[in-house]
Amino acid sequence: MSTDLETIQHVTESEYKYGFTTDIDTEVIPPGLNEDIVRLISAKKGEPEWLLQWRLKAFRHWQKMEEPAWHNVHYPTIDYQSIIYFAAPKKKANSLDEVDPELLEMYEKLGIPLNEREALAGVAVDAVIDSMSVATTYKDKLAEKGIIFCSFSEAVREHPELVRQYLGSVVPYTDNYFAALNSAVFSDGSFVFIPKGVRCPMELSTYFRINALNTGQFERTLIVAEDGAYVSYLEGCTAPMRDENQLHAAVVELVAMERAEIKYSTVQNWYPGDKEGRGGIYNFVTKRGLCAGRASKISWTQVETGSAITWKYPSCILKGDDSIGEFYSVAVTKNFQQADTGTKMIHIGKNTRSTIVSKGISAGRGQNTYRGQVKIAKGAHNARNYSQCDSMLIGDRCGAHTFPYLEVSNPSAQLEHEASTSKIGEDQIFYCNQRGISTEDAVSMIVNGFCKEVFRELPMEFAVEAQKLLAVSLEGSVG
């Protein structure tokens, strides 16, 4: 018995391998947050006046807000004045050839080929380190189809009218404490625009990396898909190992017009802290998609393995009739990690449908909370929701919690909710052992099987990465 548990612990305590730092020449501004800092960030980025004003409004609003406390996560008070709100690699690059070789090497180490010749066929990459987007691949090829895929800063310069139209249209700066903070100090991120009728021919991908010490990362992503457009977008995140906690507060906004479809996948592997719970990223993220047009579809898939604290609820506002929202999630907490994550499905249009599949895995002293809201508005005739929340416990010191909220204002709605909690059974492990399979492999196999419904929603490259993240070899290579 004890050896099994030890192996399970070994599996679930495996070391963080992205914990290195890269010695790049970085420009940082002094720590602290006030109007001058907001102005400084805006000036550094050479932003237009309207954007500075928007930031300032957000900042003033944030000052009046209280940090939320309703969540099931616990952490010491964050000192917002000790955080650095802007850090960027010094060398400015105009093309990939000019990117700092140290930087390219860092991305190589992370397994992200920025060099187009070596890039995985079919994946265009934008990379954001600390506050700055450093390179975007395949830009020209995409531009031929009228697709815009660039850093947020570049979008502000090159496509101000689009940014101005959609920025804050799904997540207003008044939305919540962390969204307001992000709106005031956001530094960079990705911008995607898919014009009418265009199917994006490749996966678009952004890798976020926190490198500098004591720095917060506040990126913003905005994706707009016009009528009949389709895009699949992937997001990956890593950070160095540090004893201090670092704050990450991002905002993602998606807009899908008539018959448009946006598929948004995340593999979040920010540094989770060490075995004693020291260090790690505080990940407070607001992600929301608006199904604005009829028969539009937004699908969120997330694999959350990192961060000391994860606080995020990728949501869908199903405004267009016949629109569809989906949320597939795997959240792993081990050691002292805490996750409070889930989704909101807001049904406004007629015949709107949503699916929620959440898999929480807790090991060590990890605490895993699913929090989800399904809201059916008065006019949402024949709305349907299916929710499934499964929790798996490994060991007896961890916890799993489920908080579903339902608000139904239309009697024609159909809602289904299923929930389960299971433990990896000794009998399951013995059965695998008896077939020659080691306990370590058995645990990965069982955990992987548990997450299958979510993994199959991920694009191939990401599914592989996600499975590796759970210390598992490739399932489904046969049959």
Next chain:
Amino acid sequence: MSQQPILEIRDLHASVEGKEILKGINLTVNPGEVHAIMGPNGSGKSTLAQVLAGHKAYEVTSGKALLRGNDLLELDPEERAREGVFLAFQYPVELPGVNSTYFLKAAVNAVRKHRGEEELDAADFLALVRQKMKVLDVGEALLRRSVNEGFSGGEKKRNEIFQMAVLEPTLAILDETDSGLDIDALRVVADGVNKLRSPENAMVLVTHYQRLLEYIVPDVVHVLYKGRIIKSGGKELALELEEHGYDWVKEHAEEVGVG
């Protein structure tokens, strides 16, 4: 000609939660032989199967079990499996979401790696599996399902025999494989087992009923009662048991001083 036995058990005692279940088992199984171990409920049949497979709930308090002359009891369950010990479970365990093909491939390659053989790639593995499916008349649909998940009792038992066919164990222990099977399913399972008999391997069938032995004819039949083998004989012993019932065994046990 003296052959090394595949399995040799000497004065084996084992207990669960401090209660002694096996009270001195002696058993020798030679290559090519099929032994049946029969006995009433609670006699220790399944305990013997679990102890040989290495289940941690059972504590071996004394005695020996040798696999081809090597100490079996010091090995972990997965090492025993890689050495060629296969247990067909009385209650096969469900592994939700774990694909059967993937599971079997991991098992086959764990054994191959242990033997210093090259691991099979996807194509070679599939070829092996298809061949075994033909022999056992198993449908391809099984490979796409999760291990035992939602299987009927009969399907689970057939799946155990199928896994056994793919893994080609040296020593197969079938724990009440016949329980819960209707006559057709029993025939299919028995037919599969018979096809896997060879001069190189050996099998131990643990069963409550004589019924299975009509289809799988054993070389030796043992009667287990209260943790000891009290009678051994040829296949006709099973018929005798059937005729007289286990009460006859109990009387016999009293004669030999067990119980």
